[in-house]
Amino acid sequence: MELIFEKSVTGRRGVRLPAGDVSPAPPLPAALVRDGAPDLPQVSELDVVRHFTTLSRRNFSVDTHFYPLGSCTMKYNAKALEEAAKLFAPYHPMVPLLPHGASFSQGSLGLVHGLGEALAEITGMDEVTCQPLAGAHGEMTGIMLIAAYHEAQGNRKKYVVVPDSSHGTNPASAAMVGYEIITVPTAPYGDMDLEKYRAVMTDEVAAVMMTCPNTLGLFNPHIREICDIAHDHDALMYYDGANLNAILGKVRPGDVGFDVIHVNLHKTFGTPHGGGGPGSGPVGVKKLLASYLPGPRVVKNSDGDYSVIPHSHESIGRTAGFFGNFGVMAKAFAYITMLGQEGLIQVSEQAVLNANYIMARLKDVYDLPYDQTCMHECVFSAARQARNGVHAIDIAKFLIDRGFHPPTVYFPLIVKEAIMIEPTETESKETLDAFIEAMRDAADLAEKDPAAFAELPRTMPITRPDETRAAREQNVCYFGC
Amino acid sequence: MELIFEKSVTGRRGVRLPAGDVSPAPPLPAALVRDGAPDLPQVSELDVVRHFTTLSRRNFSVDTHFYPLGSCTMKYNAKALEEAAKLFAPYHPMVPLLPHGASFSQGSLGLVHGLGEALAEITGMDEVTCQPLAGAHGEMTGIMLIAAYHEAQGNRKKYVVVPDSSHGTNPASAAMVGYEIITVPTAPYGDMDLEKYRAVMTDEVAAVMMTCPNTLGLFNPHIREICDIAHDHDALMYYDGANLNAILGKVRPGDVGFDVIHVNLHKTFGTPHGGGGPGSGPVGVKKLLASYLPGPRVVKNSDGDYSVIPHSHESIGRTAGFFGNFGVMAKAFAYITMLGQEGLIQVSEQAVLNANYIMARLKDVYDLPYDQTCMHECVFSAARQARNGVHAIDIAKFLIDRGFHPPTVYFPLIVKEAIMIEPTETESKETLDAFIEAMRDAADLAEKDPAAFAELPRTMPITRPDETRAAREQNVCYFGC
């Protein structure tokens, strides 16, 4: 399909601007002035509408397709959330930062504060900042808080410990804060190897980053012991909230010994993924870390009004422009408001039921490396199919033609030919059954005609692209840049 | 694709309602109470979203495809119009009808009045009612006005005269008002046969209904004479506004002798067609008919405020619930406001240029029964192709596979194998060129492989449906009705 730049026709105009109501300013001097108008598409409004409408139809999306995407919690994004966020579109974030400006932004500030309070209760933490703009940003913020804590305590710390099943963002975020990474392998029972964990834990460890349930969908029964061991070494426990959907109302990371958590509002709290963002990664902490939180902070006064206070002198400073991805936060707060206590408990219960149902219905045809009751996701292996030359990626492409977004494949890294499935609570039994049927058909085809997979997918605008060529040619900007 | 009813699962719930804040009323007696909840789909909100999103993708639309649809003016529907109409969503139409209620609805009433004034100026009429809810509704209203006029004058009238090239709604609307229809054939030069017209005109003719340019896209140079002849017989001239897009700012039906006009806001004034509606069909009249207009009427007081007055005792009464399809009217008024005088003139000029361009580029491969400068549309015949067994409908289906909505085919009835093309002013030369290429390819294929057309279209959710079976089985309601 043509690029919008390829549709450009010299002299064509799109949206018109208001007429000026002041005299034109004298021109800028040559050294500051652009050499002609920027070279953007010259297209009509209808061109723009057709182009992007047509482009959109070349995507899968939650509203059109089921995304059984492990570790990504692609649940239904309620339309009412969009309406909720729009209500706050016109408010400028500088207003409450002006002198006495908070009184002009009580609604927005109340939302920031209310969301923080709700997340603190949900996660079992004492304080929350909503400033981080995505999960990884939250992770980095969390590790910075830990670093600030250790520095204030005079602790000399050098390492962050992660299990080998962890999300790649965990070690990457710790590295951004200057830590070295120690990776602990997974034991045959599917959790981090407890003995090896003990072995690496020294007083030089700043933090242990975990998610629980882990990326195999398994809840670690030793989680409190792991926390205790860390605390014995003055290391803090970091909870990666990517899998929080599994335990809403059942387990609170704060209760079992975690000190810091980030929450992905765009996973657990039903805000849309936007084709890769925006997300929102609020961070919750125990009291001992509260004074390090980034600013500006929104606090509730004794009279019920909200104020903005600059960060404390101990704070790590500022991690983003204003109060976070407010529009995303508004949607998450709307979600929490609608579901309430009972609704959120329903979420984890039905999410776990859906995952176990898929696991039960597929484990005869796909290898299940860790055959236990899973939480919100389950991880199969296509090892059996790979023996016929049909790999996880081939099954993924088969599913596309059947109208399903593929599960996460090749992650977690510790499972060969991993196929990681998280159905979420918003999908019905009928949808799961259709997906199960497709997965079983794939297994069947892998037995009967493994060569057929090479041609898939057939029903999409393109079939498998040449990724090597893309990386080699690095054509990342249309001709003319 | 499954029906939403087929996706129903007993006990499944979609959107939740607010909690009650009053006690439940005692039940209705058995004779008044429904035997159980109505048998509607029991589906989740996500089911609803996926179902209708997927359904929508089984449509062509202006935002995705070019519609060169004769006599239907499928122009681009500016997105800003939608925003304009939404601003009036919360206002109740009963409010200005309450005692002293008009002062609580000045904005809405101002819009109704302002649109009427603009349409009067555009059409050259004296007064406008926006109450009719679609073009045909406007036609009926217009003929009723004429009937009321004749009755008041004591004229005995029986007939309405229409050219054979007229839209089917013209005779149908006249028949709704109790008139008999006289049809005048088209002369070889493409306009209504003037001599035959003269011949049928008697004092029993109530009205002559015409569109100009007519459905061949030709402007009738004798139009004033036709009006004069009618007036000589005390017949009134009705202008079918379907083709108004051709003459905006160039010709005003009121100036050339028409007494009544309906305007299709969803054609000329850029409001969307909605898959078949809602439209809006305001009717403009000369002074002699003003007192017969339906009520309630919105009038501007000397102080600049707006009042609602009931219809006069002479009025035909009421043709619809309130003030018309207000949301559609708001969009049309927004359109007129944005385009202004110069923009509307551009519209007719560019629409006529686009139509003539297509005519010039296709007339070597398709028969052009009336080879003259056309206005906003041109009518070809596939007679040449039909000799090879390729009919207008086959060419239509070929175009679908090429990503174009087919032109209007088999209309006007006076052209054999008619292919009626109205590109509108909002389509670019590039789009027209692509369409021309597809039309030429169709002509080419009709020469080389006429049999190939039988299989088309191939790229749609269904290929040609069995319309006879539909009419025979009359399955118009899913099992269970």
Next chain:
Amino acid sequence: MSGADYCPNSPEEVRRMLDAVGAADIDDLFRPVSPALRAKSFNLPPGMSEFEMLHRFQTLAGRNAQGLVHFVGGGFHDHLIPAVVDHLASRPEFYTAYTPYQPECSQGTLQALFEYQTAICRLTGTEVANASLYDGGTALAEAALMALRITGRSRLVVDGAVNPFHREILATYLANLDVELVEIAPKAGMEDDVRLRAALDDATAAVIVQNPDFFGTLSDLSGLAAEAHGVGALLVASAYPISLGIVRSPGSMGADIVVGDGQSLGNPLSFGGPSFGFIAGRREHIRNLPGRIIGETVDRNGTRGFVLTLQAREQHIKRHKATSNICSNQSLCALRGLIFLSALGSEGMAELARLNRDKAEYAKAVLGAVPGVEVLNSGFTFNEFTVCLPKTAEEAVVALLRKGVAAGVPLGPYYPDMEKCMVVTVTEKRTRAEIDTFARQLEGALWN
């Protein structure tokens, strides 16, 4: 700069197109229009950008009273609209699509309208429905014409308790036809079909009623239906779709043609439109149904598909012999209705209807307790009822409007002997607090 015109071609392209056409300039193309026929005036303001237009429209909308609390109906009702309705009906593939004459590239609209027909049939207890008419009032008029066609008779009996606007439309539609329209004065507030039964005779094509009627009263129509059928007449019933969540359907009471306004099903008030009219009835009468009808069929591969069917009844084929002149209907509004009904579902619609009735009964009690206020309805009601006051309803309504409450529709203009009465509507959107405030303010208006 000037306004938008949405004409994409650059001056250079226009030049090339003129060349292809063989015209010197644009004026050349308008040669067929002689100077004598040119517009004498075209005096419109200059154009503007969408931003300026929207600013102007915001100012205009701001001239309406904001935040009125609605206890008025009159045919349009202030109901909740789930967010999914707006989101889905805003798909441009729906709202910028054309009439589905080309079925292969219109299956989305066609299937949706088939589902709509099914939903309407199930809600109203009928066998066939069309794909929508303009609004409730015109649907009533079309139903009357349909009854005339079916029976071949020319007398219609209409209950005076039918919405007066709809009766007015009916009269307008019939004015030029050779039809006798008999309007029966209502017994306001009572369930009583004696007057209507008495008016029936064997020249009667149909008796036309509304349930709940304009005063809010619900009736069992079965007796009237039987009596009408006894003389070979049809029963045409206008229904309020939200009520059908709990109220017995007109079809099951014996109505032959059921019509109504679909605004309450997911369409905003929008100052009176667009909404849609529905019409539904018996399978045997399908060829007399006006407007578009969608039918199921298969394509040449046997795949299920949907088409406009029975088009031979329609104006574009049958011209002056069509069942109706209707061409554009209210597809998108009907789609909104279908989405609304799907999103709420069986239980949701029942619950919504109960909420309406519960609140209305509460309001009836609270308003009825205001000194001097009398609830007129002796029969059962749904979410509307009539109260009579110690002074004219007009005075009360004016006083309450100034306090931000649209209290009800005064009956005086429509029933001259009822100028002290008004119809109060209470939808699920009205809170107990709003109802209490209304009662307090009404008491204030009556006694201060």
Next chain:
Amino acid sequence: MSGADYCPNSPEEVRRMLDAVGAADIDDLFRPVSPALRAKSFNLPPGMSEFEMLHRFQTLAGRNAQGLVHFVGGGFHDHLIPAVVDHLASRPEFYTAYTPYQPECSQGTLQALFEYQTAICRLTGTEVANASLYDGGTALAEAALMALRITGRSRLVVDGAVNPFHREILATYLANLDVELVEIAPKAGMEDDVRLRAALDDATAAVIVQNPDFFGTLSDLSGLAAEAHGVGALLVASAYPISLGIVRSPGSMGADIVVGDGQSLGNPLSFGGPSFGFIAGRREHIRNLPGRIIGETVDRNGTRGFVLTLQAREQHIKRHKATSNICSNQSLCALRGLIFLSALGSEGMAELARLNRDKAEYAKAVLGAVPGVEVLNSGFTFNEFTVCLPKTAEEAVVALLRKGVAAGVPLGPYYPDMEKCMVVTVTEKRTRAEIDTFARQLEGALWN
């Protein structure tokens, strides 16, 4: 009834699924979680319907001041957004899609982001851009880290005239790394790079500037770029995209890395987010670009397609050795930016920039004419400038806020010696009348 939960399965279906799993009940599935690990509290309010939630949110939004006239920036700007931006970005196929890891079913997002990268390169005068970062401030920090990686050096020079929030983010990002961050006090309001040039040395990885700077002043960066390149350092420039409609691009002035906040390109203020950060630079540095990058390629049939490329730099492959930890970016906001730039086009962006500057120059003249008010900028400005008052800016801003005007950003909190000054922003949305009113009110606040 209780709130929404969006869990579709009926009790009967849950039963059948439990049977398939072999569990007695839902609790059975939570057996792996021992009682000792269970939540000690989960004290949240009961749920509610979307209607009640939206009502509550409307009330909440209503607690913000309505209709403030914005002359404040601070990194976010009150610009017009064409209706097409909302309409197109509201396509659920865009906003409910996942990250385009599966290219075959994500060509819509991928192509759009490729186009976005192209638009950013052309606007900023660079060769490569990524598919977005979080916001302008974090993009600046990522650019600094990128410069450290490219040069292998550990010293950064940052102009004190860079947005103070962005400098704070930069400091936060660098706090735990072995980097020397040198901040150069600005000469507010002047185009003067002497201080910055003087701070450069051959240990410097980059000099970081903003253009127009926080005080509104535009600079020709070419000299500074040459000087930086002379010592092997890079020039990192933060730019305000709307200005680039008329202002010479940072790339053409010699900047090696260009960053900025994309809010002004079609993203609403939304109380500070979401917006997007852009980062762009030289082709030779592509492997050091953080975040996702879209590349063009072909599929096995030779059809053009787009994919996430150079993923080996990213955290999900490279883990702790990644160029950045960024995973989710701000795709949808970047898409809005692209639609905005496409809808306005070349001429539209130039015209928009001119409108901004024209209005700002008018405001400069009008405010400068208020007795006691001095415009600080000696150099050229775009749509922001700094005025100094006879009293503290805080006093003036407080007084004007009460009149509905957000007059500007007082500089005291960020530059302690400038407490009488404030930065005023004038976008195309401000009318001449609003500017005149502002001046009048400022005069009132200063002298009454």
